[in-house]
Amino acid sequence: MPRARSLVLIAAISLAACASAQSSGQGSPSPSSSSSTAPSPSFTPPPQPRPATSDELQAMIAAGRHPAERDLKLGDSQTCTDHQDCLFFDQANGVVGVKAGFVHGNEGCPDGCGGASCWIFLYQDGGSWQYVNAQCAQAPGYVPGAQDHVYVSGCANVREEPYKSARVVACLANGTTVDVDSAPVYSDRSIWWHLAGKGWMAHDFLVAPPGSP
Secondary structure, eight states: OOHHHHHHHHHHHHHHHHHHHHHHHHHSOOHHHHOOOOOOOOOOSOOOOEEOOHHHHHHHHHHHHHHHHHHHTOEEGGGOOTTOOEEEEEEEEEEEOBSEEEEEEEEEOTTSOOOEEEEEEEEEETTEEEEEEEEEESSTTSSSSTTEEOOOSSEEEEESSSSTTSOEEEEEETTOEEOBOSOOEEETTEEEEEETTTEEEEGGGSSOOTTOO
């Protein structure tokens, strides 16, 4: 075979091999081009609460005791005097949801004054409990639960899932009565609660503002 023809044949084979390799690469995208953001998990049906274990309860109380006393303007039960209004945990119980929960304690004084239930709300970050806020009340309507009220200026968004980017399905006016039917869920840097027959609402709209009964 003449030398010129041989060189042409080798070049043709090389071009064909190169084209085949390029075609194969296009059919098998690199991991970076095929990767995508993982979808947010669905919370349908809404998760249900469970009792906190003894260890969880003690950790929740340790994280929430002092900031709750500060916000509620209550003394510490460990140093409470007879006539001092304090926050007590001797009969406390805890409830845990999805990376969130609350401690249920009591407000009063050793000689019998006062008397109200108190809730301390927390979320979990890296396995540690973090305080959010607290409220004491003697009747429904001031903390997430049955016959709660919405506290907002204007209206509060109800969302399809517990995320700030989730679709808005309703907007409830201040004072609307709602029934919470889920455990607390910590998601998208907020605690969320599911409202029966409606959707998800951010925690802050369901806890009475400071100074409420």
